[in-house]
Amino acid sequence: MIIDKLYESVKDKGLVCVGLDTSYDYVPGWIMNSSSNLEDAILEYNYRIIDATYDAAACFKVQIAYYEAMGTAGISAYKKTLDYLKSKNCIVIADIKRGDIAKTAEMYAKAHFTGDFECDFITLNPYMGKDSIEPYMGYVKNKEKGLFVLAKTSNKGSKDFQYLKTDDGDKVYKKVIDMLKNLGMDCMGKYGYSSVGAVVGCTELEEAENIINELQNVFLLIPGYGAQGGGALNVAPLIRNNNGGIVNSSRAVLLNYRKYEDGEKRFDYYAREEVLRMRDEFNNMKFIRP
């Protein structure tokens, strides 16, 4: 089960997931100038960030939107970034947030669990229901693949639909978590977590505390730390004994260099510094998830 590999990686390397949301304007001028085109510049930047952080991060999350925005050249850079991560034996989460059904969902599964864009985990959107998740389960059960499905996200708008109270008193996101627990029963790993994880943001401390008792076997991908306002205090309720989740940071890692006068030249060094700082911060947390 891929979730066991992720659990072990967290155990070895800590809770940090580095988000490669690489916007072209994050790339220092000297790399832009020494590259023959945008794709090469993005790749040079990504490779150096990966080299500087992969021994200190549990995994990497690549946000495909940033690459789609650069058209076919961006998609090529996306593929090559995944290839590089795989060559370094990194665990790769493709943050694609796809959501569709039937044959279309099978196509997304094929797209991101095989071939050019193959990765270990994908993120999915549950709005279309259980039959928008099931087409991926064959890969999860038999091909060492995993899912992180959006449940309670970290943005302001998460309240618009995810927090709606249903007529039996549960919120919508709670119903999503119930579905994920159900699907996860068929793909439990040896450390007590299934390969069907959930995206649960750390920006609403009170909400987090309301659901920690419900999370049991659910491994969490936790957004919202750093740029979005969540701190370690908000992360703590979602983590169990230094494991059971990963905390994503993208901009705070990628742009840490901008705080320093010599930052541009040493952007990869400063990315690493931020990963180490986060990791230490998390190591000193008190965990309350039962």
Add this chain to the structure above:
Amino acid sequence: MIIDKLYESVKDKGLVCVGLDTSYDYVPGWIMNSSSNLEDAILEYNYRIIDATYDAAACFKVQIAYYEAMGTAGISAYKKTLDYLKSKNCIVIADIKRGDIAKTAEMYAKAHFTGDFECDFITLNPYMGKDSIEPYMGYVKNKEKGLFVLAKTSNKGSKDFQYLKTDDGDKVYKKVIDMLKNLGMDCMGKYGYSSVGAVVGCTELEEAENIINELQNVFLLIPGYGAQGGGALNVAPLIRNNNGGIVNSSRAVLLNYRKYEDGEKRFDYYAREEVLRMRDEFNNMKFIRP
């Protein structure tokens, strides 16, 4: 407003939206054999389908999942298919069902409303809330672009979350439609519809009848006809005076040729036959949407 262009296209050409969900195994053997690679075969197939149907279809919906499944070559075929549709002055809906927030959503907007993958409309998933739709609104208001946001889809699993009853008695999808009507007020076209449309499936007749009074200015992208089991009787409640919506058909159009002995050779002719048959069927409907 792009929605006016779509309204006029429906008025001229009828209610059919041709779905280019082109799976490689739909392509007749003789095209496969005469093409030098899969990308060329897909393109030859798509170009012929487009040539045969564009005068009889209001618009085309290209399902990106099928192209993503073929890796970087598929993405190139996707781009070239969009280019061809634009060269024929067709209205193009990119069925991408993306859903993300903030800068990531801006990246998706840039990806699909400019550059290599530019189209007229995109489909979006609302699960993350209003701030997962707002980043596209600048393009909608100022750049002649439009949205179709998932509200009530046509699959079985649509009941899992979309149909959940909230504590004020409304279903979740009704809350989504309320949001879309609200966003649409800033981008109303001259025919009474806004450029923020909704995806509302035609598989649940009773549900459709419950919401027709709520749809007012909302233009509909209607899936579920044909292969998914919806018939013209199910479409009728969602259409107002032969307009106000488009009915997608993918497989029933693309694979109509398989019903005929000479189908492979004349797959494009039979695709057109199915489009004409649907169009006539819709023209004879009795509309009940007020």
